[in-house]
Amino acid sequence: MNVFDIIGPIMIGPSSSHTAGAVRLGRIARKLLGEDAARAQVELSGSFAQTYRGHGTDKAITAGIMGMDSDDERIRRSLELAAESGLEITFVETEIPGAHPNTTRITLTGKSGEHVVVQGASVGGGNILVTGINDMSVSFTGQYNTVLVRHLDKPGAIAAVTQFMAGSGVNIGNFRLSREHRGGEALMTIEVDGDVSDELMDELRSLAPVQRAILIRAM
């Protein structure tokens, strides 16, 4: 904790969990899609479902999907801006069993047909926890630079990636693996200290077991 955690962040109101955190969840979904979204379905669960209109949670998530930051003054007009830019967005009130009260599941379809489903919660003070990507359960906060690596569940895949990172001087702070089923698609969630360069990400993508790798910079 430092003094700017107390005098800060600079944000768009009214609520750090219902607006600032919601923007970040939308941003993460956009980042995981890897391109501009053409269609979005936003499911809202718990307190998000009950109060999203009054808090502007719908505007906040939309703004995030459009790539805005949580201090962007266009958030207030994001629904209009989305309509103007041709982003088709629908909100569905639902109940995701066992989920944190402020949970959303965002399904995005990109302009070239890419598809992603991201589930996450706004856990207070603008902080978030991403809990699911497509059918896989994950757990990361976006507070650290986070590398997501999709690969096939085969012996040696994890060693290849972690050895490469160690060799490049990247210190891993947290590592988590999830997989659909044995031998199926798997996902490494790697939170690292310090910066990860674009060149390093390119090299990582060229490793044999790696199907796709994304860097989500700390936010």
Add this chain to the structure above:
Amino acid sequence: MLEYKSIEELCRAAHAKNCKLSELVLDDQAESMELPREELYRRMEERFAVMESAVKAGMNPELRSTSNLTGGDAAKMWAYASSGGVCGGFVNRAMARALAVSENNAAMGKVVAAPTAGSCGILPGTVVSLASEGRCTRREAVMSLFTAGAFGMVIAAKASLSGAEGGCQAECGSASAMAAAAIVELMGGTPEQCAHACAMAIKNQLGLVCDPVAGLVEIPCIKRNVSGVAIAFSSAEMALAGIESKIPADECIDAMREVGNSIPCALRETAKGGLAATPTGERLRMQVFGPKK
């Protein structure tokens, strides 16, 4: 480096270095964040500038919140302040600034969470008021936010800054205590006087519950920012007059934690008790969200 685990630690360290609390905290934070002091000052000045523009934006008489429950009261207060009111123009304008920032927050405007969005009007109501009315320089005002921030860090470590955990005393109460310390420093008080002001502000909001109508950061949050400003000024004035808090600031913060733990869940941001559960509170909730599902 400082631990930010007690107000006493801050006062002792400021004495040892014979400097203001704000200078102590700026030096310490620059060291622990491994950044130059100028960079930290620049970041704090950026926050101060956002506070100033939130005051301006919130004075718009047409401003309305997303729920349409609130807005426009800052403009009324500002107009009234020109008459001097009962407490004088300065206090009335400070109240108007607190309303403006809180109403701007409810209307999805840009604010600085200080320490939270729900309590974002209290530091602007006090510190921006002193700077914009020539009672201190802008630089001194920016610096005083380091003092306020340090007091907030201690409260966060020893108690809580979240309404869901500690009730409104943790949000508006903490903001008011932080502001009281900043005011004392700006008016030339000693670190001990800052601590006494902090203690007195906490004592006067101990037990304040978090009971937002419809769960929104509007009713009563916006007006509690105004009382937070009034309590910050009155606590600072007492400290500057040489009045001491019989209970030390650190023990007041401990008490705040204990009181927060015993506030029932219905009165900790869940909108199930207090003002939220009144017939009018319930009617306003219906007006915004429709019947309960």
